[in-house]
Amino acid sequence: MLRKIGVLTSGGDSPGMNAAIRAVTRTALANGIEVVGIRDGYKGLVEGLYEPFTRRSVAETISMGGTILGSARLPEFKEEEVLMKGVNKLKENGIDAVVVIGGDGTYRGANALTQHGINCIALPGTIDNDIEGTDFTIGFDTALNTIVECVDKLRDTSNSHHRCSVVEVMGNRCGDLAIYSGISCGAEVLITPETGYDEEAVLEKLKYLENQGTSHAIVIVSEKVCDVQALAEKVSKATGFAGRATILGHIQRGGSPTPNDRVLASRMGAKAVELLIEGKGGECVCIRNNEITSMSIDECISLTRSSRKEFYRLFDRLV
Ligand code: F6P
DSSP states (O other), rough: OOEEEEEEEESSSOOOOHHHHHHHHHHHHHHTTTEEEEEHHHHHHHOOOOEEGGGGGTTTTOOSSSSOOOOOOGGGSSSSHHHHHHHHHHHHTOOOEEEEEHHHHHHHHHHHHHHTTOEEEEEEEEETOOTTTOOOOOHHHHHHHHHHHHHHHHHHHHHHEEEEEEEEEEEOOOOHHHHHHHHHHOOOOEOTTTTTOOHHHHHHHHHHHTTTOOOOOOEEEEETSHHHHHHHHHHHHHHSSSSEEEOOOOGGSSSSOOOOHHHHHHHHHHHHHHHHHTOOOOOEEEEETTEEEEEEHHHHHHHHHOOHHHHHHHHHHHH
């Protein structure tokens, strides 16, 4: 019998996390289940930073970016001693199950808790879209919109000055934010973990485009693949474009979630509670072909990243 559940957000925040917390809270309350908001991710879970939630606790939050619960990274949660402290704290507070919202590190914590008798359901909350088994993660669409808005602005000024804007986007070793924004913004060059970095080829392509009469260029680069400042300097030296680097940084993680993210988060939050009511744990919620479904966290974290070959082929055709 499920009487009380906890909800937490962990890892890097993402727009739409509040919509997910709201959906979890309201679905649970509607089913007669008490809800506790756990502050600051697994850190708060271990330390007992728990707050009873009512319908009103999540009022006016659907349009808010960030997470009302706060987030933190706690690598020590892998250690048995820390994990057991968390399990005991939940039991002392009568919490039978937890919904966790975050990235793959968060998923591992949920699995460990489930193995220790606390059913957990994980929701994909990250702008990176780097979780397997789901077509989209909560926050990806908003971050993509933010990037597109920024790059469109850079294109205006870059066009006026015959420049090449080298723009670094987030993604944490996943090229989705880069490829989706590259296509959306009509970028000329894309550098992602999937394409790799071939400096010569990038400069040659820019020179070729310049010879074809292109007046300015946008290069979208996934973080952690190359140094955008150094590349912009090389562009200035090797081509007729003046290179300028822009690192979009954490601005990509903020802002009011798009309707797509709000709907996705609401559907996923409701599903998480349904799964707990069915007595399930160690599962993560996914969206595939616009259907909300779930799979075991074990299976999810063992999957290898599906490639976006079709997107890259499309990008190349459109330059
Ligand atoms: O996972 C989300 C993310 O924003 C990544 O895109 C990025 O690499 C990382 O978090 C940044 O982490 P932090 O907020 O700790 O600087």
